[in-house]
Amino acid sequence: MIRDSGPPPAHPAISPALARALVDRQLPGLAHLEVGERFDGWDMVVYRLGPELGLRLPRVEEAVGPLSRESRLLGDIGAHWTFPHPRVVASGVAQDGYPWPWTVVSWLPGATADAAPLSAAAGPALGRAFAQVHSPAGEDAWFNPEQSIALIEREDNLDWALGLLVDAEGPEGQRLDRGAVRELWVEALEAPAPADVVWSHADPHGSNLLGVHGAFAGIIDWGKMAACERAVDLSFLYTAMPAAGVDDAVAAYREATGCDDPGLEARMRGIAVAKCASWAVLDRPLNVAMAWRGFGELGVLA
Numbered sequence: 001m002i003r004d005s006g007p008p009p010a011h012p013a014i015s016p017a018l019a020r021a022l023v024d025r026q027l028p029g030l031a032h033l034e035v036g037e038r039f040d041g042w043d044m045v046v047y048r049l050g051p052e053l054g055l056r057l058p059r060v061e062e063a064v065g066p067l068s069r070e071s072r073l074l075g076d077i078g079a080h081w082t083f084p085h086p087r088v089v090a091s092g093v094a095q096d097g098y099p100w101p102w103t104v105v106s107w108l109p110g111a112t113a114d115a116a117p118l119s120a121a122a123g124p125a126l127g128r129a130f131a132q133v134h135s136p137a138g139e140d141a142w143f144n145p146e147q148s149i150a151l152i153e154r155e156d157n158l159d160w161a162l163g164l165l166v167d168a169e170g171p172e173g174q175r176l177d178r179g180a181v182r183e184l185w186v187e188a189l190e191a192p193a194p195a196d197v198v199w200s201h202a203d204p205h206g207s208n209l210l211g212v213h214g215a216f217a218g219i220i221d222w223g224k225m226a227a228c229e230r231a232v233d234l235s236f237l238y239t240a241m242p243a244a245g246v247d248d249a250v251a252a253y254r255e256a257t258g259c260d261d262p263g264l265e266a267r268m269r270g271i272a273v274a275k276c277a278s279w280a281v282l283d284r285p286l287n288v289a290m291a292w293r294g295f296g297e298l299g300v301l302a
Helices: 016-026 061-080 120-133 151-164 178-190 231-239 243-257 264-280 285-298
Strands: 035-040 044-049 053-058 088-092 102-106 198-200 209-212 215-219 226-228
Touching: 016 035, 016 044, 016 053, 053 061, 061 088, 061 102, 061 120, 120 198, 120 215, 120 231, 120 243, 151 178, 151 264, 178 264, 231 243, 231 264, 231 285, 243 264, 243 285, 264 285
Parallel strands: none
Antiparallel strands: 035 044, 044 053, 053 102, 088 102, 198 226, 209 215
């Protein structure tokens, strides 16, 4: 079950001085660029590098594999994507007490949708973006233990989280209608099963979706890319935009892919409510805010 409260501590060697030294010694052609603001995700530390690049450093050893996967898949599967996404510009190796490889990627402008949700009008562009991502995944594709799972495997964690939310209130005093959650969940379980699995971002929550004045501006952080059913990526959109935008995203997605999946929307809602329940009990304000936003868009508030 997912019962974490926040990201683990970053490797102590990570600092602006380290970032400067890595670039100066290993990428002298970029040494003229200023090392700027630091951003901490769950897996990576990112430093701005000049106006157009970012330096990505694994925060923990467990993130080394995702960084390698991201670099490989963005150059392979993502080679012909037309929507905004980072591109790997250069890579480096361990140095000065920092033990892991790192990369330089192109920087995408915009605000993350966890704090600044996208508008409903962003839906079609996101649907078309996911349509490009969702190419067939073979047996050798990575299995993401959190997202490449059957719908029923989310039930234990949903039950646990709902138990903690009996008397909970959202950031604006919202209350959860547990009966509505159960109805939505049963509908998802009874929906037709997915017919295939596809390459998926597998973590496109609001912290990894970018917007400019509400318009879709890109998807970042591809280290968890894996083989999932189609509903997984689309389910995250309930936490990042109005439900009308999600509907438009699905319509654009269906048009672009031609997929015949009668259970897609119901499974999306089931995955979304399970994810929101998990986030709502974390000690992370942005996750909690996204969770209750998602509950509202899913129509399960009292």
